[in-house]
Every structure is written in structure tokens, then in C-alpha cells.
Amino acid sequence: MEVSLRHVTKENYEAVCELDVEKTQEDYVACNMWSLVESMFNEGHESRAIYANDEPIGFLMWVRETTEKISIWRFMVDQKHQKKGIGRKALNLSLAEIRLVSDLKKIEICYNPKNPVAKDFYSDFGFIEVGMDEEDEDMLAVINID
Template identity: 35%
Template sequence: RGWITKAIYDGDTIVGFAMYGYSEEKDFFEICRLMIDHKFQRQGFGKKALSLIIEEMSKNKQCSEIYISFEPENYSAKKLYEEFGFENTGKILDDEMLYCLKI
């Protein structure tokens, strides 16, 4: 348990980072950061990273749901997460929409 932080690379160039794991405070598994530098957005890095993160988190037998939150006006994030099956929980967490993926 705890947080895993990973850099996202394109060859030798860092294009973003991710932080995910089990939140003791919230009592659920979450992807708390998935950030791609604006210069590298819309090139598939977020989609590939999200796929790998979900795959890795799914290997944990205790992980049956993964939560992620984002600002309501971030339509690109909303579209990406919904493509992977994340669904709106109807809850707001720190002014962000909270989505959940059931594994």
C-alpha cells in the first residue's frame, strides 16, 4: 500500500508523471495525478499511461475500484476516463468531479 510515483517518458524525454495507489485518508484506490506536459498532450501518452496504470493497479487483489478526479471543465480528461469505463459517482472531491472504474 501507499503511493507509487512514476515519470512518463517518450524515449529519453520526460513528458509527464503519474501518482497512484491506496489513499488511507479516503479509504480507496485512486489515481491522484496523471499529468502530461501541455507540449506533449494529444499524442497518446495519457491514454497509454492510463492503460498501464489500470493494468498495474488491477493486479492488486484488494483493488476492486479505482477512483480519479478532475476539474469539471477538463473535457479532454472526462472523455479519456469515460473511454476506459470510469463513471461519474455524482460526488465532488476538492472541487473536482469524482469518477470510479469498477475492476
């Protein structure tokens, strides 16, 4: 199965909006439709559809918060395609694309500390927990770029 990231376009946005996580994951993931609206009307937001072969099966969005920092705000794989290694491939692809940004010093991600798989999953990619976010709701983890 070939996994790729593609821009969200008028041809695929509806399919991206229809993707869903499992019921037990809904509290941890924002709505794709809301995220797409957010990315269309705010500077520095990049959204990508995650494809398996030619089918959109997930969604990613990251934000260039400063010239030196990018934050991954959204990351989901549809419930029918989880536990197949697609998320790992997609996150590797997104990190490779993000690392191409000039002057980048830090990539960060936040996740609910009650999410049972997030810490181990993100640490496998080099994210190191640095504490709770400003609202004291989500765990903040970073990759420092040398």
C-alpha cells in the same frame, strides 16, 4: 514511440519537476514537485514518470486509500508532448499496474468538471461519474473491479 512508466528516482526527479502543462490547463493539474514530496512522505503513494522512448515527458501518482480502493491523484503530460496519444498509453499502463494490486475493488479519479476533455477521456477507460467529491469541488469517477 515507446511509452513506459518508470519509478521516479534521483536520476530523473529534476526532469519530472520541470514538466509543465499548457497555461490553460494549470488550474487542473497540481505541481509535480509538490506531488513528489507528498509521495515520499506518505504511505501508499506511488509515483511514476511517464517516458516516451528514453525521455521523461509526464507524471502519474496514485494512492492506495484502503485495501480495496486506489485513487489516481495526479496525471499529466508535458505540453510539448500532448495530443500524440501518449496520455492514453500511459493511463492504460498505469491501470494495468494498479489492477495487479490484490483485493482491489475500485479505482477512482477526480477531475474538475469544468475541464473540457476530462469526462470523455476518462470515460473511454471505463470510469463512470458518480457525483461530486466530499468538498463538492471535483467530479468523482470510478472503475469497479469484479
